[in-house]
Amino acid sequence: MSEKLFEVKDLRISARNDEGVEIPIVKGVSFDVNKGEVVALIGESGSGKTTISLASLAYTKPGLEFSGGEALLNGEDVLSMAPLRQREIRGANVAYLAQSAAATFNPAITIGEQVTESAVLHGVLTQEEATKRAEALYHALELPDPHRIGYRYPHQVSGGQLQRLMAAMALCGKPDLMVLDEPTTALDVTTQIEVLKAFKKVIKEENAAAIYVTHDLAVVAQIADYIVVLYSGEVMEQGSVDQIINHPTHAYTKRLMAAVRPTPVAGMGEAVGSEHDRQFPAIEVKNMTAGYGGIVDGEPVSTILRNVTVKVDNGHVVGVIGESGCGKSTLARVMAGLLPQAKGNIKLEGQELEGSLHDRKLEELQKVQFVYQMADTALNPKQLIGNILGRPLEFYHGIKGKEKHKKVAEILEMVELPAEFANRYPMELSGGQKQRINMARSLAANPEVMLCDEVTSALDSIVGANVIQLLTNLRNKTGVSFVFISHDLSTVGSFADEIVVLYAGRVVEQGPTDEVLAPPYHPYTRLLISSVPELRIGWLEDTMNKREMAVGIARGVEITKVGCPFFNRCPMAIEGTCEVTDAPNRELKNGHIIACHLTEDQLNEAERETQKILKGFEKVGVDKPHAPASV
């Protein structure tokens, strides 16, 4: 079991700048991977984790070079191999799984062909054997319809399925070592859990070794046997998963652990003061329906949001959560006027707001600001930060010249960046700093409402936590209201005062954070909560098998016209009722609303059952699951 498969010894990788000076990127990293073991490389972006993992394929990104050390695969140094031998190893002995499956698959070739390609190319298997093995792998990875999925094209399967298919592609040639580069980072929590489960199972069955690259400690705790913590190209700490997760010694590891957001529970949100309260809510959306395509019979051709009512009080943070495709961003775009609604109305401080951007007054535009998810694309790369921040000042408030400079410096200070940044281009900032500038641009308009679309999703955990802290400070200082869109329930739970849970374009639950995150839950909220990985070894096993019957299954979001859209995933669905009639809005205490056919009592009862299953399961453990003792 502890046979060494892959050994990295004092690996050094460096880049060269224009003057030919060597800049070390990886500074002497050593670790081993044993057979049948998963080694996780964790660290933030820029820590060199991907660079190190690619070294196992004897590959560096352009501009980098190996400047020392060895990487021994089965005792043979891959770095000093002849290029032809390296080619033999890649794909056959070492397989690489990139972060984005969508970008890895060729859209014009069937999945099966791509999955088997490398195994056949390397002569490991014949086409027939490979096809057979691929089918077995589809089965092991719990993909639907394993006999036929190989004949589909990549766009015909969902993102989570594609990610699993990529694992099949890597495993098809029976590699000794798999390199997984953030394979679940881009997925929804509900999908992530399915993918993790499949990966874990298949790695165990194949007795394969893997290097798992991620920044997410909670994921690592589920899948890894051994952890290497990296920072700036150096190993900070390494050890078994138990040692690192339960007894971290290095200050950096502790810092990383602290940035892992806790599992969402009631009472984690901050209480809001009433000092910002006004007569009217800052922004309000009533019975709104919106979508894309032309409008036919009063409904958009492709309806995304249906009959949505959301209210954002002054100085409040409203979190909007749901899986991808639920219409979260669409809601913000309607509020911002980027997508005129088909039905319903929007009110800004009690005043009716036009649906289209062009019909809104300048003052109204200034009061509602949209913050984009990707700062990289939301900031014009050819404009100086000073101009980016100065433009809203000039445009809305007519501030010019010296005063503008002063204001820009003030705004930079507000987002905790030095004033000199005004003379930089976006490219010259790091990801977290760009995101701050992105928010600062909206702040410069001096808005009433900021619509933040997944602003922390693309950031590392520590950086993301800092951004959330910043938003909290801003809210307290300026009294600006936030609509905070995220698929990450723990982020929303720690920051929002109220939560709106969207599913397939409908609000299934909304209310104060403490109410939403406490029973009774809407079945969908329950599923979301139980899918957030916990920083606890064995959590995945605990949750895995009984999860479906307890809280519902992961499946693509389907938008339906009538009935509850969650019907096909809900473990408590009432056949004949849920899919044909819209769920009634049940008003519970403190403005807590659940849209479900089940009554409050039934939901509470269901929650007790769920708890029983989950709890009983935890006690029993993975190996001998038996029904929990009846109470």
Place this chain on the structure above:
Amino acid sequence: MTENITKEEEVIAKLDSFAELPDAPPKRKLKLSWVGKAAVGVVVLWMLIVIIGPSIAPYHEMDMEGEDSFLDAYDNFYLGTDYLGRDTLSRILFGARNTIGISILATVLAYCIGITLGIAAAVKGGWTDMIISRINDSILALPSIMLGLIAIAALGSSIPILISIASIIYATSVFRIARALGQDIMVQDFVEAARARGEGLWWIIKSEVLPNAAMPLATDFGLRLVFVVLFISSLSFLGLGVQPPASDWGSMVRENLQGLTYGSYAAIWPAFAIATFTISINLIVDDISAKSGGSLAKKMV
């Protein structure tokens, strides 16, 4: 052990400060490689010749002072004589004005037309885009030399007509590029952010679209200039460009082509002039576009 602790402290201190800054201070001064510098030298030299060429030429472009045609270099005939016994060097020095001057004017004009229409089509979309694009397609469908020949046959050959024909023909491809670039940029988040802010179309074009399209368009400018030089030269080669006895590099190649069989270099020198000018422009463009994206990104790794 103490060493370990200090290292830990260092890391944490780095985390708490603005350590996520890129290491290198922003450096924006354009630094060309030696190839780029040499190319700039060549282009500057040719530009100088455009201005002062006629005054430093040993003879006039039309003087038939040589003892015979197709002679090798002798006395002050440093590059020999052409098929009429004229001084090749003088004709190249005079011809620079026609070849380079016409090409640059035509290319600049092509760019003005192409970018204006291309960006307009990209920004406006819909019918505007449809109409401009289809007209453009129909011009693009005609072979450029044929189009040039017909236009010259109809309108006669003069330098203003040459410039306008070349600019219209090359505006079509500039239009394609400008429209594609414009469309790409128009769907970027930062453009939508500007729209959401309520900015007008003109401001969006001026501040968001054009700065981002400038670099690829500049790259293309160098390339297009080369095409125009070759286009004018080939028209001259066919006898429809710059009319004799005025000199122009393209027509010089054609006139002296027969000399190659006698081992004369008279056709090689103007060809060499065309080559140095066009290749140098391309090298500069390559260098700038490689540098403007690459250097800082490399530093930040």
